[in-house]
Amino acid sequence: MQSLKDYHPIASLFYFVCVLTCSMITRNPIWVLLCLIFAMIYVIQLKGLKYFLLQVLYFLPMLIFIVFMNSYFNSLGLTVLFYLGKGSPVTVENLTYGIISGLALFTILLWFICFNLLLSADDILAIMGKRLPTIGLSLAMIIKYIPDTIKQGREVLLNQKAMLSEQQLTGKQKVKFATRMLTVLLSWSMENSLETADSMLAKGYPAKNRVNYSREYFNSTDAGLILTMVILFLGHLICAFSGSIKFAYYPFLNWTGLTTNRILLIGSLLSLSLILVFPLLLDIINWFKWQRILKQEQIMQQHIVDGIIVYE
Amino acid sequence: MNKQQTLIEFRDFSFVYPTGEDVPALQKINLQIKAGNLTVLCGMSGSGKTTLLRHLKPELSPAGKKTGDLIFANSLIQKNTPNNRQKIAYVMQNPSNQIIMDSVWHELAFGLENQGLKVQEIERRIAEIAIFFGIETWIDKKVAELSGGEKQILNLASNMILQPDLLVLDEPTAQLDPIARRDFLQMLFYIHSETGISIVISEHNLNDLLENADHVFFLNEGKLDFSGSAIGLADYLFSNDHPYRTVLPLATQVSYLPGINQITKNSSNRPLSIKQGRDLLSRTLPYKSAINLVDDQMYFSDNKLGITDNEIDGFSDEINISDETLKSSNLKSEKFANILTVDRIWYRYNPDDDLVLKEASLNLYKNEIFVIMGGNGSGKSTLLYLMSRALKPFKGQIKSTEQKRIAMLGQNPEAVFAQDTVLQVLTEFKQRFANTEQEINDMIDLFDLRDLLQRHPYDLSGGEKQKLALAKVLLIKPDILLLDEPFKSLDVINKQKIKRILLDLKQKMSIVIVTHDVDFIAEIADRCAMIFNRRIIAQSSTTDFFQKNSYFTTTTYRLTRDIIPKCIIYHDLQQKLQSIMNGEISDA
Numbered sequence: 001m002q003s004l005k006d007y008h009p010i011a012s013l014f015y016f017v018c019v020l021t022c023s024m025i026t027r028n029p030i031w032v033l034l035c036l037i038f039a040m041i042y043v044i045q046l047k048g049l050k051y052f053l054l055q056v057l058y059f060l061p062m063l064i065f066i067v068f069m070n071s072y073f074n075s076l077g078l079t080v081l082f083y084l085g086k087g088s089p090v091t092v093e094n095l096t097y098g099i100i101s102g103l104a105l106f107t108i109l110l111w112f113i114c115f116n117l118l119l120s121a122d123d124i125l126a127i128m129g130k131r132l133p134t135i136g137l138s139l140a141m142i143i144k145y146i147p148d149t150i151k152q153g154r155e156v157l158l159n160q161k162a163m164l165s166e167q168q169l170t171g172k173q174k175v176k177f178a179t180r181m182l183t184v185l186l187s188w189s190m191e192n193s194l195e196t197a198d199s200m201l202a203k204g205y206p207a208k209n210r211v212n213y214s215r216e217y218f219n220s221t222d223a224g225l226i227l228t229m230v231i232l233f234l235g236h237l238i239c240a241f242s243g244s245i246k247f248a249y250y251p252f253l254n255w256t257g258l259t260t261n262r263i264l265l266i267g268s269l270l271s272l273s274l275i276l277v278f279p280l281l282l283d284i285i286n287w288f289k290w291q292r293i294l295k296q297e298q299i300m301q302q303h304i305v306d307g308i309i310v311y312e
Numbered sequence: 313m314n315k316q317q318t319l320i321e322f323r324d325f326s327f328v329y330p331t332g333e334d335v336p337a338l339q340k341i342n343l344q345i346k347a348g349n350l351t352v353l354c355g356m357s358g359s360g361k362t363t364l365l366r367h368l369k370p371e372l373s374p375a376g377k378k379t380g381d382l383i384f385a386n387s388l389i390q391k392n393t394p395n396n397r398q399k400i401a402y403v404m405q406n407p408s409n410q411i412i413m414d415s416v417w418h419e420l421a422f423g424l425e426n427q428g429l430k431v432q433e434i435e436r437r438i439a440e441i442a443i444f445f446g447i448e449t450w451i452d453k454k455v456a457e458l459s460g461g462e463k464q465i466l467n468l469a470s471n472m473i474l475q476p477d478l479l480v481l482d483e484p485t486a487q488l489d490p491i492a493r494r495d496f497l498q499m500l501f502y503i504h505s506e507t508g509i510s511i512v513i514s515e516h517n518l519n520d521l522l523e524n525a526d527h528v529f530f531l532n533e534g535k536l537d538f539s540g541s542a543i544g545l546a547d548y549l550f551s552n553d554h555p556y557r558t559v560l561p562l563a564t565q566v567s568y569l570p571g572i573n574q575i576t577k578n579s580s581n582r583p584l585s586i587k588q589g590r591d592l593l594s595r596t597l598p599y600k601s602a603i604n605l606v607d608d609q610m611y612f613s614d615n616k617l618g619i620t621d622n623e624i625d626g627f628s629d630e631i632n633i634s635d636e637t638l639k640s641s642n643l644k645s646e647k648f649a650n651i652l653t654v655d656r657i658w659y660r661y662n663p664d665d666d667l668v669l670k671e672a673s674l675n676l677y678k679n680e681i682f683v684i685m686g687g688n689g690s691g692k693s694t695l696l697y698l699m700s701r702a703l704k705p706f707k708g709q710i711k712s713t714e715q716k717r718i719a720m721l722g723q724n725p726e727a728v729f730a731q732d733t734v735l736q737v738l739t740e741f742k743q744r745f746a747n748t749e750q751e752i753n754d755m756i757d758l759f760d761l762r763d764l765l766q767r768h769p770y771d772l773s774g775g776e777k778q779k780l781a782l783a784k785v786l787l788i789k790p791d792i793l794l795l796d797e798p799f800k801s802l803d804v805i806n807k808q809k810i811k812r813i814l815l816d817l818k819q820k821m822s823i824v825i826v827t828h829d830v831d832f833i834a835e836i837a838d839r840c841a842m843i844f845n846r847r848i849i850a851q852s853s854t855t856d857f858f859q860k861n862s863y864f865t866t867t868t869y870r871l872t873r874d875i876i877p878k879c880i881i882y883h884d885l886q887q888k889l890q891s892i893m894n895g896e897i898s899d900a
Contacts, residue, residue: 122415143414147456152727159727161702162720162794163785164741180730188726191770195409200422201371202402203412203474209428213421213435 002046002118003282009123011222016115018233018275023107026240027097028247028255031272032104038276039110045283046117059109063102070098076250097249114279129212136212141196149189156184229278232271239268316346319388319478319510320368324380327363337363339534340380345478345512347385350504352521352542353514355531356556357775357803361514364531365482368512369402388477397427401471403481407463407488408455416458416466417451423474441473445499459688461492465499472503479503481513486774486801489688489828497521516803519561519867523584530556543582558804562831562867562882563589569886571893572596586870593875597892650713651822652676652699652792654848657708659691659698668694670846671708676792681814681823683833683854685864686843692826695843696720696794699824712792719790723797725781729769734761737769737784747787758813759783774801782810786817793823799832811836834858834866835881855880 004012023035044052072084077093084090121143129136160181169177244265246257257265303310327338337360345351345368355361367373367382370389388399404410413419417438424434442448447462447469455463464484471479481500485493501524504511515521522528522542530538530545538548543564549557550568557565563583567576575596576582583589653676659669668691676682686692697703699710700720712718721728731737738752738761756762759779764772769780778801785793799807814823814836827833833840840857842850842864850857858865858880862873865880872879876892879885 125414125418140414140418141412144411144455147454148408151456155722155724156727158697158702159720159722159724162697162700162722163728163788164719184727184730187729187770191726192406192409195404195406196412198372199404199410200412202369202398203423203470204398204426205422207426207428210426211428211431213425213431215417215435 001283001286003286004279005118007225008216008218008222009119009127010218011225012119012123013127014226015229015278016111016119018229020108020111022233022236022272022275023104023111026245026247027100027104027249028245028257029096029100030255030269031240031245032100032107034269034272035276036103036107036110038273038280039107039114042114042279043110045280046114055110055113059106063099063106066102066105067095067098070094070101078251093249093251093253096253123216126214126216129214133210133212145189145193148192149185152188152192153181153185156181156188160184229275232275236268236271236275239264239271244268316348317385318344319347319385320345321383322367322380323383325367325382326379327367327374328377329363329374330376335534337376337534338367341536343529343536343539345510346527347477347510348508349510349526350501350524351510351512351527351529352518352525353512353529353531354516354518354545354556354559355514356805357516357773357801358533359531360534361531362482365402365480365512365514368478368480369400372402398423398474399477401474401476401479403464403467403471403479403484405483405486407460407467410467411455411463411470413455415452415454416447419455419466419470420451420473423470427474437473441469445469445472459492461488461495461688464488464492464496468496468499468503472509476509478510478512481511483514483516486516490830491688493517494520516559518559520585522561522564532556542584546582555805561585561589562871563592565882566871566885567592569889571889586867589871590875593872597875649678650675651678651716652710652712652718654695654699655709655711657698657705657710659694659703659706667846669698669705669843672843672846672848674841674848674851676822676824677839678822679818679820680838681818681825681836683837683840684824684826684843684848685828685830685833685840690843691846692843693723693796695848696722696796696824696826699792700794716791717789718792718794719785719788720794721781721785721796721798723800725777726770728781728784729777732768733766734769734772734780735765737780738787740784741787745788752787755783755787760809775803775806778802779806779810782813791821793817793821795823795825797827798825799827799829807832830858830864831866831868831881834868835883 004015007015019035019039023032023039026032040052043055071090071094072088074094074097075089075091077089077091079092080089081092081095082090125136125140125143128139160177242264243260244257245268246255246260248254248256300309321344322341325338325341326336328334328336341364353361353364363374370384411419413422420438420441421434424437429437438451442451445465445468447465450458450462455466458466468484484500485496488496497520500511500513503509504524513521522545525542528538528540528542528545529536530548532554538545540548546557546560546564546568548554549560557568561584563586566572566589567582572592576592581588583592654672654674656671656673657669658667658671660667672691672695674682684692684695694703697720698705700718701710702720729737731740738755739747741747742752756765759782761776761780761783764776764780769777772780778798782795782798799810802810811832817823825833825837834854837854839851840854841848841852850860852860855878858869859878862870868879868882868885872885876885876888879888
């Protein structure tokens with residue numbers, strides 16, 4: 001299920017802005033881990049476990065690199081574990097900081113995977129077109145232009161090869177060949193865009209009162225989603241930044257915010273969890289709705305006698 | 313006729329391009345475009361069709377010196393019409409280049425957005441046009457996923473959605489294959505009959521078009537030489553012996569042949585379609601059965617049974633031999649020496665894609681013209697690329713007997729132009745292939761490029777581009793020449809010229825041609841084959857190939873099948889009719 005996809009692109013986009021901000025504003029390990037866990041679950045729900053494990057595998061070298069660089073260049077922290085080479089100390093503190101930073105980055109990556117899946121280029125265009133019509137139009141034209149150009153590039157390459165089939169090219173000739181190919185492609189696509197320009201003129205562009213048409217409708221559920229998110233997001237920011245989020249890595253690990261107002265602490269964690277769990281919750285609710293409908297249909301089937309629905 | 317409102321009128325209109333060396337592109341044109349008509353504008357390439365059509369759309373009219381009057385009906389060009397409504401729509405030749413947006417619905421919306429319509433109005437217009445054109449199923453698609461024919465239908469739809477009063481089309485089917493062309497024209501005729509919109513269309517292929525035309529204009533070197541009905545045009549062309557007459561539908565041409573002309577002369581009902589032509593032929597040739605009996609030794613009806621090897625030996629002057637026969641018989645003379653063998657090749661573009669070719673085989677002989685036909689996307693071009701070694705087969709081999717130089721020219725000549733002038737394009741490989749000045753000069757004269765040498769290749773017309781690219785490839789001096797759709801943008805005169813050149817070249821090399829142009833190819837090919845179901849099938853001599861097909865065959869054959877036997881090309885028909893009229897066959 002991809003319930004978030006049913007919303008207006010603006011609503012979905014707003015949701016992602018909220019979670020991404022939440023995942024980026026702090027290095028507090030509890031906050032980072034909470035975001036990470038929900039991002040993981042959501043990716044698995046959308047793309048499956050296998051895909052997620054593959055992402056972990058891809059990211060692992062990056063994580064190791066981040067941790068290493070942090071420990072190598074950052075000699076802060078009191079609890080020294082061992083030394084790297086000639087005197088860069090690896091401490092519990094800088095090690096933890098490195099790992100948490102790496103995981104925060106991974107979280108953002110996972111959110112972007114979801115984002116890509118739920119918002120298509122068309123959706124982005126719909127949002128852009130409303131606010132910035134010229135950029136929206138240019139983007140749409142570019143999206144049309146790219147596959148055309150790739151196709152043409154391939155044709156130029158094949159044609160150039162086919163014309164001189166028996167030639168084995170040396171290194172220098174290859175460079176020459178590539179430059180020539182680019183020249184051909186460039187002049188050809190320039191020539192073609194002149195025709196596109198004519199076609200735009202023929203259809204009345206540029207026009208003073210040009211509007212932007214989008215197939216998406218903004219309805220009350222979209223407004224509901226945005227409103228809920230605004231409330232939760234603001235609530236979270238206020239609670240968190242009133243102190244509870246504060247966490248110091250150096251000189252030693254210390255959750256300085258823990259001792260501040262308990263209610264605010266719980267409030268901020270709760271609002272964050274609600275934001276994060278939101279799309280999953282939607283999927284679960286919709287799944288149950290489906291089950292109920294299927295069940296009703298089954299019951300209905302039992303009532304059908306000789307093609308006529310009979311209620312007793 | 314005169315009661316119809318005049319939409320656009322040209323009065324003594326002349327036009328000279330700024331770089332036109334004072335040769336007017338249009339000279340003293342006097343014509344009227346009537347409301348509700350389907351007007352066909354025809355003429356050779358370079359006769360000024362596009363220039364004239366562009367003047368019908370003020371936004372696109374070219375810059376240059378205009379004299380005389382060009383008068384638009386008030387309803388067409390009222391400035392500040394409500395919502396900038398575009399009253400004149402313009403569809404161009406290239407299907408992809410005139411598409412502006414990324415997806416089908418977005419493209420349909422583009423013109424309406426310019427008019428500043430309300431969302432509900434745009435939505436309704438898109439819905440009605442999609443249903444009217446029957447394109448609802450692909451409204452969500454990206455334009456890159458559409459075929460050329462679909463793209464052109466979309467261009468028609470995205471213009472019709474603006475509810476124009478006049479639809480102008482400049483060679484809209486020139487880049488489409490025959491099937492897509494048929495679909496497009498049918499859609500156009502449907503729109504015309506359903507909405508009564510005025511249409512002006514220019515085309516270089518007049519088949520299927522003239523029978524639906526209300527009015528025809530014929531342009532010749534910038535002058536309006538004829539204005540009137542389709543049959544009037546035919547009469548005009550034949551009475552003046554104009555070379556353009558060969559563009560007329562075949563059925564019309566046949567009605568002017570001696571013997572038949574006497575019968576049709578006084579009636580105004582000359583045939584324009586195959587059906588009408590067949591009616592005419594069967595009416596005029598009452599000795600139908602007699603002809604069948606005396607034609608050669610082969611009865612026409614026997615053809616359905618296929619030709620046996622023994623019979624084939626009788627045709628010694630033709631390469632009338634299928635592959636199987638060649639293998640079994642001892643005819644493997646010098647003439648049929650294998651020059652290239654495609655041995656059971658498999659090909660797919662990407663590991664996950666379906667196979668494009670599977671176990672495809674063919675033999676290419678020395679000094680022959682071999683033609684490959686087939687539907688859109690059947691892998692014809694892919695096969696040529698494989699033969700040229702630009703692509704490598706995934707399985708199977710392409711073997712040539714000795715070191716043969718292969719050169720290929722693809723569908724779009726633009727892909728081989730890297731220089732700024734025609735001369736530079738031709739001399740690019742001068743050193744590499746040791747071209748002498750003499751060779752280059754000969755090539756320039758052969759393809760009439762002398763006057764164009766300093767022009768930019770992109771400023772040439774479609775036909776001239778094609779000729780330039782062909783000249784360039786021939787300077788590589790190949791042993792095997794591979795051509796992909798080489799006749800697409802050529803007019804009659806140039807086609808005849810290229811035909812002669814190719815027949816000459818045959819003495820020196822083998823030529824493989826991929827094309828849709830069945831009628832033209834039947835005149836020059838030695839052997840033909842089709843690609844279907846990822847294989848090369850029906851490899852056989854040209855006569856054999858077209859006689860065994862009933863639908864995928866030449867227009868001449870479709871016109872004469874069961875009436876006059878064994879007519880594949882127009883020339884056959886002329887000869888046969890001649891002998892029938894002289895009474896030779898019925899006497900024998």
